[in-house]
Amino acid sequence: KAGVTQTPRYLIKTRGQQVTLSCSPISGHRSVSWYQQTPGQGLQFLFEYFSETQRNKGNFPGRFSGRQFSNSRSEMNVSTLELGDSALYLCASSSGGQGVSPLHFGNGTRLTVT
């Protein structure tokens, strides 16, 4: 089974621009979660999507948004980029059904904002 795939692996943007990151979950997984990882703040939960609906949301400003498509693929968008948005963005998928299933992570997208 193919793992979680994130594209692109690296991205460089300038302040004020917007960016879209993509995540393809493991086949059959319906839940996709997004995390931001920085040296200062560690791993922080952004949001989770399940069956095309946002099910959980972390404590990030509205500039961070996401969506999930009918094939469970997910995109995350960050508008009006700030220098502090430079981070590794990790996507994780799980079956998302009843109970708890472990998250399976992708390799991440390294975003640099200049």
Place this chain on the structure above:
Amino acid sequence: AQTVTQSQPEMSVQEAETVTLSCTYDTSENNYYLFWYKQPPSRQMILVIRQEAYKQQNATENRFSVNFQKAAKSFSLKISDSQLGDTAMYFCAFMKLSNDMRFGAGTRLTVKP
């Protein structure tokens, strides 16, 4: 809110020896799940071991085992017979039933030859 604390930013161990990584958490929930993830330089987070809070028996996975103390809210990871490939960042994580996983700050483990 749930918090996860890893008090050891860095640790090192000699190859073939045993090392224990500490983790404590704070929650008012009774049903939850705990995990240890490993993040090697390749960046990918890899699940090492999981523990359901309702299970008293400590989870084991080959050379990896946990010491889960629910009353003390402690969840340590023991790595036996350490190998060079175990060198990585290790994250302790807490999750309720909502799929919102909270991570500790991580412990950087170096296995020395």
